Amino acid sequence: METILEVNEVSRKFGGLVAVNGVSFTVKKGEILSVIGPNGAGKSTLFKLISSFMPTSSGNVTFRKERISGLAPHIVARKGVVRTFQETTIFRNMTVRETVIVAHHLRSRANLVGYYFGTHLARKDEREFGESADEILAFLNLTAMAHEQASNLPHGHLRALGIAMGLATNPVILLLDEPFAGMNHEETMRAVEMVRSLRDNRGLTVLLVEHDMPAVMKISDRIVVLNFGQKIAEGTPQEIQQNPAVIEAYLGTADESIGI
Amino acid sequence: MERFPSNPNLPSPQRGNLSNLSRFVQESRPTWPWLGTVFALILLFFVIPDFIASMRPEKQGLIYYQFTQIALLSIAAAGVWLTFYIGRINIGQGALCLVGAYVSAIVQVKLDVSYWLTIPLAGIFCVLVGIVIGWPILRLRGVYFAMITLILTEVAKLVVLNFPIVTNGARGITNIPLPEAVTLFGFTILPEFTADNNRMYFYFLSMFVMVLTFIALFRLVHSRIGRLCKSLQQNEELASSLGVNLVLLRLIPFCISCFMGGVAGALAAGVQHNVGPSIFTVQDSVNYMLYCFMGGLGNLFGPLVGTVILRMGWNYLTAAGDYQLLFYAIALIILMLIIPNGVMSLSPVRIYQRVVGWLGNRRPTLNTVPHNRKS
Numbered sequence: 001m002e003t004i005l006e007v008n009e010v011s012r013k014f015g016g017l018v019a020v021n022g023v024s025f026t027v028k029k030g031e032i033l034s035v036i037g038p039n040g041a042g043k044s045t046l047f048k049l050i051s052s053f054m055p056t057s058s059g060n061v062t063f064r065k066e067r068i069s070g071l072a073p074h075i076v077a078r079k080g081v082v083r084t085f086q087e088t089t090i091f092r093n094m095t096v097r098e099t100v101i102v103a104h105h106l107r108s109r110a111n112l113v114g115y116y117f118g119t120h121l122a123r124k125d126e127r128e129f130g131e132s133a134d135e136i137l138a139f140l141n142l143t144a145m146a147h148e149q150a151s152n153l154p155h156g157h158l159r160a161l162g163i164a165m166g167l168a169t170n171p172v173i174l175l176l177d178e179p180f181a182g183m184n185h186e187e188t189m190r191a192v193e194m195v196r197s198l199r200d201n202r203g204l205t206v207l208l209v210e211h212d213m214p215a216v217m218k219i220s221d222r223i224v225v226l227n228f229g230q231k232i233a234e235g236t237p238q239e240i241q242q243n244p245a246v247i248e249a250y251l252g253t254a255d256e257s258i259g260i
Numbered sequence: 261m262e263r264f265p266s267n268p269n270l271p272s273p274q275r276g277n278l279s280n281l282s283r284f285v286q287e288s289r290p291t292w293p294w295l296g297t298v299f300a301l302i303l304l305f306f307v308i309p310d311f312i313a314s315m316r317p318e319k320q321g322l323i324y325y326q327f328t329q330i331a332l333l334s335i336a337a338a339g340v341w342l343t344f345y346i347g348r349i350n351i352g353q354g355a356l357c358l359v360g361a362y363v364s365a366i367v368q369v370k371l372d373v374s375y376w377l378t379i380p381l382a383g384i385f386c387v388l389v390g391i392v393i394g395w396p397i398l399r400l401r402g403v404y405f406a407m408i409t410l411i412l413t414e415v416a417k418l419v420v421l422n423f424p425i426v427t428n429g430a431r432g433i434t435n436i437p438l439p440e441a442v443t444l445f446g447f448t449i450l451p452e453f454t455a456d457n458n459r460m461y462f463y464f465l466s467m468f469v470m471v472l473t474f475i476a477l478f479r480l481v482h483s484r485i486g487r488l489c490k491s492l493q494q495n496e497e498l499a500s501s502l503g504v505n506l507v508l509l510r511l512i513p514f515c516i517s518c519f520m521g522g523v524a525g526a527l528a529a530g531v532q533h534n535v536g537p538s539i540f541t542v543q544d545s546v547n548y549m550l551y552c553f554m555g556g557l558g559n560l561f562g563p564l565v566g567t568v569i570l571r572m573g574w575n576y577l578t579a580a581g582d583y584q585l586l587f588y589a590i591a592l593i594i595l596m597l598i599i600p601n602g603v604m605s606l607s608p609v610r611i612y613q614r615v616v617g618w619l620g621n622r623r624p625t626l627n628t629v630p631h632n633r634k635s
Contacts, residue, residue: 077503106503
């Protein structure tokens with residue numbers, strides 16, 4: 001399988017603290033790769049480095065052999081690497097449908113002047129965005145909420161809205177920031193199905209950062225484990241479950257391991 | 261009737277009359293702007309002048325002048341509102357007005373250019389100024405942006421005072437001619453402004469520009485750019501993750517705001533026949549912001565409504581003499597406490613509920629409080 005995202009020896013220092021230390025891995029087209037690790041392992045920092053929301057101290061990230069670290073976030077998004085945020089990050093002053101329509105920004109063919117004066121192309125764009133938004137909302141089971149203020153949505157639907165925004169940008173690889181945080185078992189299993197259907201039905205590559213172990217084990221093709229900013233293991237869920245370094249990172253010592 | 265079949269698995273959102281009302285307004289969008297424009301034009305160009313014509317002749321000039329001022333201030337306040345729309349508190353609009361006024365005056369007096377040309381010229385010059393200032397400072401947020409813009413008015417004043425060769429320093433430019441007639445193929449498009457009629461003609465001119473401003477703003481807010489601005493106002497990081505070019509999208513509304521400031525300044529220069537370094541002060545810049553707050557930041561007609569209320573109130577309070585500012589401030593504080601989101605945030609439905617609640621001495625019957633399941 002073709003490698004589309006490559007993380008090469010990426011480091012990030014905050015003063016004397018090394019949050020991410022020389023992490024490398026690759027993401028292949030069409031796979032679901034999870035980055036896990038205990039609290040403070042540098043997952044979120046790594047996530048920001050990959051999506052270029054934070055510059056790297058050293059090392060780089062390449063997408064389809066093209067360097068993306070150091071570029072402005074909107075240019076990275078334009079290339080097809082799109083991140084989602086945690087649930088609280090939404091446009092509170094818009095309805096769900098409006099939010100998803102706005103998220104179609106990258107697909108626009110008319111320019112801003114065209115949108116202002118409502119040229120033929122701009123109107124065509126708007127129509128297509130509306131249809132595409134409805135389609136995405138139906139795909140993520142949000143149709144009933146389409147005209148609700150985004151800030152009024154319950155928990156699980158907010159997460160789906162975040163993913164809907166990501167989908168609207170037509171990404172090649174979608175980076176999900178803790179998509180299962182704060183969900184109960186049932187909600188998590190539903191979200192797992194949703195993420196999997198992104199890959200199966202829409203051909204997306206998914207990279208997710210998460211610390212809900214059962215969900216990660218269920219969903220991932222491969223897992224990268226971080227601890228104290230360093231990569232300590234990489235492999236399939238079965239390999240990770242048996243890896244003594246991972247067990248030690250999560251449970252302290254290996255001898256009293258009770259399985260994950 | 262439900263527009264969408266509801267999914268039985270999902271809790272159905274409770275919708276109040278308020279959201280139905282706003283949805284009705286949203287969905288009937290194509291007709292009501294036109295009706296509103298026609299209504300506004302009839303009001304401003306026939307009803308109000310007709311009303312003023314019935315007054316004593318010596319009073320008419322003053323009334324026209326006061327209405328003109330309201331129009332000019334609301335154009336500038338509309339610019340401030342637009343920077344609020346991208347989530348920036350702009351207390352520097354007075355600087356742009358001053359720049360616009362001086363550009364218009366200098367170009368007229370020194371280069372002998374027609375007044376009509378100097379209005380767009382002042383706007384364009386202010387856009388250039390806006391690009392130079394906005395590029396570095398628009399990356400600041402919240403109070404930091406407000407602080408920088410707060411000093412702009414004072415900086416503009418100092419610039420005027422320190423370049424007397426161009427600006428005539430503290431004496432200002434006092435010999436601005438009245439606008440001359442414009443004829444095209446023998447037709448008089450714009451009449452000559454004379455000492456007798458200029459108050460009235462300036463009223464029509466500024467009202468025309470004001471209507472144009474709000475039509476342009478309406479179009480902007482309801483176009484895709486408006487939606488993008490709204491997204492910027494909420495969360496810039498999220499917007500940039502969707503591929504929005506933040507630098508460009510902050511700069512465009514800011515420059516439009518500067519254009520409005522410049523045009524308002526140029527019009528003011530014409531209305532007053534003279535410009536000085538203190539025709540627009542920090543006080544004015546703060547006032548524009550207050551007009552926006554008063555009218556409401558959520559509605560694009562907020563600055564207009566706010567200007568009308570506060571400026572007219574200010575004019576009426578001249579009767580209080582020395583205590584004018586005191587009463588004005590007290591009234592402002594009380595109004596802000598009662599309607600913190602501005603006049604335009606008041607909804608007829610909610611007022612009706614309140615009244616029903618008071619009269620029946622019971623809780624409101626209509627549920628318009630947004631249903632928030634996540635407490």
